[in-house]
Amino acid sequence: MKEITCKLLVIGAGPGGYVCAIRAGQLGIDTVIVEQARPGGTCLNIGCIPSKAIIHAAEVFHGARQMAAGSTMFGVRVETPSLALSETMEWKDGIVSRLNNGVAALLQKAKVKVVEGSARFKDGKTVLVETVTGVQTVRAENIVIATGSVSMELTNLPFGNNVLSSADALSLRDVPKRLAVIGGGYIGLELGTAFAKMGAEVTVIEATERVLPQYDADIVKPVVKRLGQLGATILTDTRAESFDGAQVTIEAKGQAQRTLAADKVLVTVGRKPRTEGFGLEELDLDMAGAFIRIDEQCRTSMRGVFAIGDITGEPMLAHRASAQGEMVADVIAGTKRAWDARCIPAVCYTDPEIVCVGLSPSEAQAQGVDISIGQFSFTASGRAMTMDDDRGFVRVVSRADNHLILGVQAVGAGVSELSGAFALAVEMGARLEDIAGTIHAHPTRSEAFHEAALKALGHGLHG
Known part of the structure; x- marks a missing residue:
């Protein structure tokens, strides 16, 4: 094949890689992107997007079952609902396909050349791509590594048969009767909640003293x-030792081993950077543990080689990767930019949802900051009541001296949609008075943010 030369080569078309390539193309940079699967990466294909589709479908089905059981206050009655999971998966796949095509169209519009195949470094300027028609050589002035991450596997519970990764769980055609979820982090609880709503008997097995330990x-x-209301069981300080296809052997702290019945085991113990399989050993890169070390412009220790996204460390979030990718394209184009994000919002799509932006009270206090806290419960929210879901609250953390907002946390139905407002407040250096002085539409859940700021100032109005 004829050798390809370009100013920028991006390896990986996930949310970091494709955003970087699109932005570079918009800036007139001669750009090539290499991807061995469909564009969009883990997030679009087997992560964020399909999981949220399944979570929503599960909520719809669960709501229908509740109404059929006569437990609704709305006066709505339905016949006994049923779930055809295979059709749900087809609907989910349709969403993914539409977004795949959208990313491909955006790359084409930005005049980015897409090479389908598996990339492997020959040196810091040359990559060999194994395509269906042979090996393609690509030489680039700049290279961005955006290879993402993969699910971590347990040596005693390797993936296969009835031991599932999160990606496997998002392709099931039938709801398992009994599902054991190994790992009580956000992925495990998101999917565990969804399958519980679809009718599975769910048991969450977490090795530490509580689930979601980052919150x-x-x-x-x-x-x-x-989770308890949905019939799920949570076992903490407990490890899964083995699975024989019908039973999981577990061992709780200070107790003898015992077994619990399970048809499927979902392993969600975390993710690790994808550093193998593309010749990274051919480069002389400084590492930060398992991750590639980068500076404030996502430059690695080798000139002309950048790295973005999950391969560069925590937090492993799609929106972090996208922001890094956009910045790197600007840097390569000659713009003076550096990574200066004050906060990166984190969302957990459990029921209820969780949003965390900036510093929590304990994190702020650990830095020696004297803080003020304002918290407003959704039990006093008119909008929450009209949605028949008043669980949770919004909490604002600010400096006590000048009222600078340091962080916002929320738990409640649909609070993920408030994450942008929370992040904007922290990013723009807003103070309590700024939020208190902003008119929030009524009736909305966003009023809880306004009320939390008022409470931190000492004059809450509705609670």
Whole structure:
């Protein structure tokens, strides 16, 4: 094949890689992107998007079952509903396909050349791509590594047969009767909640003392309560030792081993950077543990080689990768930019949802900051009542001296949609008075943000 030369080569078309390539193309940079699967990466194909589709479908089905059981206050009655999971999966796949095509169209519009195949470094300027028609050589002035991450596997519970990764769970055609979820992080609880709503008997097995350990206990409490209401069992300080296809052997701290029945086991113990399989060993890169070390412009220790997204460390979030990718394209184009994000919002799509932006109270106090806290419960929210879901709260953390907002946390139905407002407040250096002085539409859940700011100032109006 004829050798390809370009100014920028992006390896990986996930949310970091494709955004970087599109932005570079818009800036007139001669750009090539290499991807061995469909564009969109883990997030679009087997992660964020399909999981949220399944979570929503599960909520719709669960709501229909509740109404059929006569437990609704709305006066709505339905016949006994049923779930055809295979059709749900087809609907989910249709969404993914539409977004795949959208990304491909955007790359084409930006005049980015797409090479389908598996990339492997020959050196810091040359990559060999194994395509269906042979090996394609690509030489580039700049290279961006955006290879993402993969699900972590347990040596005693390797993926296969009835031991599922999160991607496997998103392709099931039938709801398992009994599902054991190994790992009580956000992926495990999101999918565990969804399958519980679809009718599975779910048991969450977490090795630490509580689930969602990255969040404080007050935020997690409504999520744990809801799982119990859905019939799910949570076992903490417990490890899964083995699975024989019908039973999981577990061992709780200080107790003898015992078994629990399970048809499927979903392993969600975390993700690791994808550093193998593309010749990274041919480069002389400084590492930060398992991750590639980068500076404030996502430059690696090799000139002309950048890295973005999950392969560069926590937080492993699609929107972090996208923001890095956009910045790197600007840097390569000659714009003076550096990574200066004050906060990166994190969302957990459990029931209820969790949003965390900036510093929590304990994190702020650990930095020696004297803080003020304002918290407003959705039990006093008119909009929450009209939605028959008043669980949770919004909490604002600010400096006590000048009222600068340091962080916002929320737990409640649909609070993920408030994450942008929370992040904007922190990013723009807003103070409590700014939020208190902003008119929030009524009736909306966003009023809880306004009320939390007022409470932190000492004069809450509605609670």
